[in-house]
Amino acid sequence: MTIRRAGRVLLVAALLGMVGQLLLFDVALGLNFPILIALLVLAGWLLRVGRRGPEAIDRWLGPAAVCFAAFAAVRADTTIVALDVLGALGLTGAALASFGLRPVMRRSLPGLLRLGATTAGWVAAGAVPVVGIARRRLPAGTTALGRARPAMPVVRGLLIAVPLVIVFMSLFSAADAVFARLVDDLVSVELDLGTIPGRALLTLVLAWVAAGALALAAGRPQRGPVGTPTPSGPMWRLGTTEAVTVLLAVDLLFVAFVILQGAYLFGGRDTMAATGLSYSEYARRGFFELVAVAVLAGGTIVAFERAARQRSRVLIGAALGLTVLTAVVLVSAALRLQLYQEAYGWTELRLYVIATIGLLAAVLAGLAVALLTDRVRWIGHIVMVAGLVIGLGLNFIGPARFITEQNVARALDPALVPEHGWSGLDTIYAISLGDDRIPDLVRVLPALDAEEAAFLRDELRHRLSQLRTDPGLTAWQAWNLGRERARAALEDAEARGQLD
Secondary structure: OOHHHHHHHHHHHHHHHHHHHHHHOOOOOOOHHHHHHHHHHHHHHHOOOOOOOOOHHHOOHHHHHHHHHHHHHOOOOHHHHHHHHHHHHHHHHHHHHHHOOOOOOOOOHHHHHHHHHHHHHHHHHOOHHHHHHHHHHOOOOOOHHHHHHHHHHHHHHHHHHHHHHHHHHHHHHHHOHHHHHHHHHHHOOOOOOOOHHHHHHHHHHHHHHHHHHHHHHHOOOOOOOOOOOOOOOOOOOEOHHHHHHHHHHHHHHHHHHHHHHHHHHOOOOOOHHHHOOOHHHHHOOOHHHHHHHHHHHHHHHHHHHHHEOOOOHHHHHHHHHHHHHHHHHHHHHHHHHHHHHHHHOOOHHHHHHHHHHHHHHHHHHHHHHHHHHOOHHHHHHHHHHHHHHHHHHHHHHOHHHHHHHHHHHHHHOHHHOOOOOOOOOOHHHHOOOOHHHHHHHHHHHHHOOHHHHHHHHHHHHHHHHHHHHOHHHHOHHHOOHHHHHHHHHHHHHHHOOOOO
């Protein structure tokens, strides 16, 4: 990509950002979406590589993107509009890739997946590749720009860090009432700027995404047979200073959150004065958001370590620091989930969240080792092995059996439930689980009130009839240990008159 073309990409992206905020800011989705998609496709066509344009078989992608985007102005069904938006965005990315002489329809499925990953990488990178190309082609000089050049990597790193910090800050605020109050106190100012900050941020985000997408259309790909793997490594490299700046900015945010956790959650300090919540109420929220933080933080570490032009001790130190801080966040998520589970019992979702926390803990430990030994490229293998181990563990304990057993124990012995917790048994939820639950449900029958017991007996009798008469369940080919145990428990209960 020439410096002139890179400049055009940045200029057009800035214009699209300004137009986009006029179309989208504080209004519902409608005619604005197809207009913005049409402008993006048109800009990509005007900035395309060469005059010939994409292959004939790919020329329908741009019009199709605009067509699907237009349905956002036609339909009012939330689900179908969401699918139309996703379809329009995917087709737009494919069209822009074809404008950059990257064949789409001639690729095999693996080739399409690689092209999708490449497109997503360009969009996420935003203006960084274009600015990098322009910077490499600028002559050295003693101008003000030249004198400011040593600080530019830090500035670029801060610009990259802003969206990440905003996302992490939003998740932390949703997860933690004290952190949300702190953020509110910090960002609230007396000066009323109206909608200017929001519009400026939306302009920046849209321009950033547009720059990456248009760079895909304006830059020539690395040549090679269609459908064959491209050379390993990213198509562009991020400066080490930029990568370190991003990681350190995120580290500072994590440090602030971890300090609050030490004061309010791990230390057991009462939070009534700070949030109006008791300690248990404060802790029983936010675990889903904190798990999302851990996933995003792990991806951030891997992405910036791999994208950095050169490994350095500062880069590895910043990445390791974020890994350790993420582990603390994960401990906070686990403690919050434990308190919630102790108060309200077990569900499949809570069990699988705990399993996910265990998986992430193992991956973080592996990531720390990989960072120290320069083997981050193997992180996918670590995730796969850890996932298999967690999966084996879940199969060993049997989620439905474990959940029912624990909830039945709480119903039979209210002393297991903390103060302000709920000790009953949700029989409607219990019967929705598999046959592994049945032996424990039979065991709890005598302890239920008359109405719940009658409801559960009806369900158990119906299931026993199915297990005895359904050919699909009685055939030898369908033998299953969990069903056999359920049948035996039900027949034993029937013999003792518990199902009458």
